Amino acid sequence: MSMWKKFAGGVAFSAMAAALVQPAMAQETTSGIGGTVSLADGTAAANAKVVITDTRNGLTRTVTTGATGSFDVRNLNVGGPYSVSVSAPGQQPTRVDGVSISLGQATSLNLQFSGTAAADVVVVTAQQVNAAPVAIGPSSVFSLADLETQPAINRDIKDVVRADPRVYLDETAGGSAGTDGIQCGGASPRFNSLTVDGIGLNDGFGLNSNGYPTERMPFPFDAINQVSVELAPYDVQYGGFTACNINAVTKSGTNNFHGGFFFDYTNDSLRGDSIEGRQIFVPEFEEKRYGASFGGPIIQDKLFFFGAYEKFEGSNLFLRGPEGSGQPNIITGFTQAIYDQIVNGASTIYGISNLGGTPTVNPTSDEKYLARLDWNISDRHRAAVTYNYSKGLNLTESDSNQVTQFEFGNHLYDRGAELKAYSMQVFSDWTDNFSTEFRASRNEVDNTVKCRDGGNIGEVQIQFSGRTIFFGCDDSRHSNDLNYSVTSYKAKANYRAGDHLFSAGLEKQTYDVFNQFVQNTEGLFIFTSVQAFLDGTPSTIRYGNAASQNPADASASFSYDINTAYLQDEFELFPDVTATVGVRYDWYTNKDKPSLNSNFVARNGFANTENLDGKNLVQPRIGLEWDASDRLSVRGGFGLFSGGNPNVWVSNSYSNDGLRNIQLEARAPLATGFALAQNIRTTPNSADERGSGQTVNPTGALWGIPSYLYTAVGSGVANSTVNAIDPDFEPASEWKMSLGATYEANFGPLGDDYIIDVDFLRSASLKSSTVVDRALEQVGTNFDGTPLYKRIDRTDPDCLVASTLNTAACSTRSQNDLVLINAGDSYRNIYSASIRKEYDFGLEWTLGYAHVDAEDSRSMTSSVAFSNWTSNAVSDINNTKMSTSNYEIPNRITLQVSYEKEFFPEYATKVSMFGQAYQGRAYSYTFLNGGLNDVWGDSQESLHLLYVPTGPTDPNVFFCGGAAQASPLCRLSTTGAGATQYRTFDTASFFKWADEVGLERGRTVGRNDQEGSWNNKFDIKIEQEVPTFFGKGSLFGVIENVGNLINDEWGVPYEAPFPQQIRIVEADRDAATGKYVYRQVSAVQPQAAVASVAFWSVNLGLKWNF
Missing domain, CATH: 2.40.170.20 (TonB-dependent receptor, beta-barrel domain)
Incomplete structure (x- = not known):
């Protein structure tokens, strides 16, 4: 009998697979082979003997087909090669060699006897019968090769x-x-x-x-x-x-x-x-x-x-x-x-x-x-x-x-x-x-x-x-x-x-x-x-x-x-x-x-x-x-x-919980919760805060904790941060x-x-x-629709009444x-x-x-609750809206x-x-910290999406510089040498930049509405097998980012810095007029080269296997 006749008459094959990889809780570590066996006329071959052998370790699994001709063997080690043999009284035995099975994918072999009773075994390979599994859901399987x-x-x-x-x-x-x-x-x-x-x-x-x-x-x-x-x-x-x-x-x-x-x-x-x-x-x-x-x-x-x-x-x-x-x-x-x-x-x-x-x-x-x-x-x-x-x-x-x-x-x-x-x-x-x-x-x-x-x-x-x-x-x-x-x-x-x-x-x-x-x-x-x-x-x-x-x-x-x-x-x-x-x-x-x-x-x-x-x-x-x-x-x-x-x-x-771990903060100039002493160089400091009795450096500052905060934490005050x-x-x-x-x-x-x-x-x-x-409790709304918050103590009755909520009567x-x-x-x-x-x-x-x-609505990029709350560009920090995710490529x-x-x-x-x-991740333009006041009441100026004024005469914005140079709102700080130094906002360069990047004037930009740059990278591996006394050796080299090796302008990725925010304007707010105060423009660099992965590199090595 010719090989073709043995193949054509001995086996008909179709491949199926279910990509059944398990989770962290119930991980699939094995695979399986199943399918049906039929006679030459297409009817089920009941009680046929199926033998599956792992040729690597000799493990043999023998099963018998059911009334419908079906068989199924699970819990097989992945890889192979496996040999699958099928036999039945009056039928020519058939064997499929070279079957390799993928992780979690049960391959289905549908086999058909030739209709003859010849004694010689029909032998075909998995490649000849196109044994390729197909997954139910989107998946990829990577073999040893x-x-x-x-x-x-x-x-x-x-x-x-x-x-x-x-x-x-x-x-x-x-x-x-x-x-x-x-x-x-x-x-x-x-x-x-x-x-x-x-x-x-x-x-x-x-x-x-x-x-x-x-x-x-x-x-x-x-x-x-x-x-x-x-x-x-x-x-x-x-x-x-x-x-x-x-x-x-x-x-x-x-x-x-x-x-x-x-x-x-x-x-x-x-x-x-x-x-x-x-x-x-x-x-x-x-x-x-x-x-x-x-x-x-x-x-x-x-x-x-x-x-x-x-x-x-x-x-x-x-x-x-x-x-x-x-x-x-x-x-x-x-x-x-x-x-x-x-x-x-x-x-x-x-x-x-x-x-x-x-x-x-x-x-x-x-x-x-x-x-x-x-x-x-x-x-x-x-x-x-x-x-x-x-x-x-x-x-x-x-x-x-x-x-x-x-x-x-x-x-x-x-x-x-x-x-x-x-x-x-x-x-x-x-x-x-x-x-x-x-x-x-x-x-x-x-x-x-x-x-x-x-x-x-x-x-x-x-x-x-x-x-x-x-x-x-x-x-x-x-x-x-x-x-x-x-x-x-x-x-x-x-x-x-x-x-x-x-x-x-x-x-x-x-x-x-x-x-x-x-x-x-x-x-x-x-x-x-x-x-x-x-x-x-x-x-x-x-x-x-x-x-x-x-x-x-x-x-x-x-x-x-x-x-x-x-x-x-x-x-x-x-x-x-x-x-x-x-x-x-x-x-x-x-x-x-x-x-x-x-x-x-x-x-x-x-x-x-x-x-x-x-x-x-x-x-x-x-x-x-x-x-x-x-x-x-x-x-x-x-x-x-x-x-x-x-x-x-x-x-x-x-x-x-605010009990075992007491976190307190003093801020200036708000003096909320604890008044911040203005000069830590002269403020009394605690002994070493770890409680080991070490002496604080004589200068005090930075080596110890200001005594008022140290004492407050030690007293277990009720004002500490709580996560729940x-x-x-x-x-x-x-x-x-x-x-x-x-x-x-x-x-x-x-x-x-x-x-x-x-x-x-x-x-x-x-x-x-x-x-x-x-x-946080909302106490007002800015001209651009962004909410104004106040951090309040809801155990104070005055904080629960609208008439006193936004007054000094309500405890902050x-x-x-x-x-x-x-x-x-x-x-x-x-x-x-x-x-x-x-x-x-x-x-x-x-x-x-x-x-x-x-x-x-929030990409939750961090592990700490506070960092998750403060790592998202926002218009409203407590009510974030749906927009492009930080993880979108x-x-x-x-x-x-x-x-x-x-x-x-x-x-x-x-x-x-x-x-x-x-195409890299999208990013946002935001304000940045540095003003003298808490602009939105959440103490997170650098998270807030940038408002682009209509122009230098926008009635809702006060620009530092020019006639406004000596305004208290433009001071570097409220005390020390900074009290006599002033910010200047460069309106010409800001609006030139805003127009060049296509920002619409008179509106607040959207979260992640700036498209990321296209980047590319190519890696190459070259390996040459060499003779050894036994087994097989090889020498290899791996070149990472080969484009950068050829030309140092290639393979250089650009991306906005984490968390996909570029901070543009140091801002404040004039509480009397409701205007934003634009104090200073940051040195704008929308996306920067990520040098850590931009360089080419080469690894040279050798290996030997037997």
């Missing part, structure tokens, strides 16, 4: 998943949350989930933008077998996210010993030193990474081991400096003369001899390892155990705006974490139709946070012309310690009854958190000019602590559980149409409550003790996939998803609806077998989150009552398309495009190309490239 091919210069799965055009890797973010956050379809990274072998390894507390609990990827890159990204998986096992789910499974040992090692290296000579013709100072540094992996049998076909280790020894580079410093990011307006003034003033006036200078380079390290055991208990039962350890440390910038902020070296802090993670899984096939999975896992995270100056002095901010200079211990790191654990259990069962595959499961996830987060225990001092700093006249002082003056007493501990139950049916709805219908139910149990603050209750009418206990959500879902033809498959679905709620937002209410959860608050949830298709196209002379994917996904919030300040309140509430509607529309092609001469390419339309194009050829026999040359072009 993808991981090895991509130019992943950071050895991080983020460098791989960014190939999906819907998944944007934010290299430009910075600050205390870190970098490289994964933004899926315009959503916050805090609403992603990440799991490895069933362990939820996403950031379980919600601090890091990178989505990891550690500073870098917490597991060795060489330990990973496959990675998937799911944006809308309709299987009800998915939970714990509303953005996307990123799932990785590790390699296992096999019957053959295998492993290898690698080493890569870079230094300052392998990095660019110019941007757009400007020579840049690059300090001396070097980075190296090395690691190894090894796996194999302990008992052949029975017990296997695998382990991987990786260590990174590198450098943190710091790129900001004053004018003339040669640093990549120059803070314009911050001259060397001002730099010297601050350094000299700190030393001679305040006794602070070392501010740490301009930071340039600092060592950093990261170490991790993973160990895994696999046990084939029998052909029907197997188990796996995984242990993962990671520890790393970084020197971190806290206030990292590259355009307007500069940090002296003693304002940086050490930041790191130690992770220990454990997982155990047991998979059992009790019968041909009934299987189970049991899992237990735990991860423990111990964070490290330490000020570089040792916490001797508090944070000092010196503001001028829209610039802010920082030194001293960062205000959020004065007393900061965090550790938490997450313990998870899962029990799941699958049962096949005819054409129905029923699934049911129970899960429980327990969070235990200890959090000491006490801001300002060393004090925060804000000066609105350099002269004010030299005079000793701050505009604001903040101090916080426990009443005992011991920050440890302000720590908070709490725990809660997320419980889940689900039920699902997967069945053939119509011929060639498979339906997945299920329901998921999540409910919270949370016995720990924040301490009751009776003063908060009196002010607001509800208790601050709300937690998550009793919160619950029913999540119905349906997914459909239609195998429309041999070339076309269509998928779609609709369902409700919940999760990704950052625990830090919940923790805020425990840590900031609204009684009606519900965890985040989103409705998702998607429609997509995959088509195999032939383009005549251009070739055949082009794979085209198109998808549309809409996510619309059922519940989202925002923060409001309940202490200096602190916030910040409440986490549900926001209004938000949505994300994601359109994507890709085309890919493989050639038999070693070339592969994929071209992708995604368009994202995302709107929200409106357009993104991706290109992957790889080529492999043996120019030297048996030793391949491999070249791969990844490129992207994208």
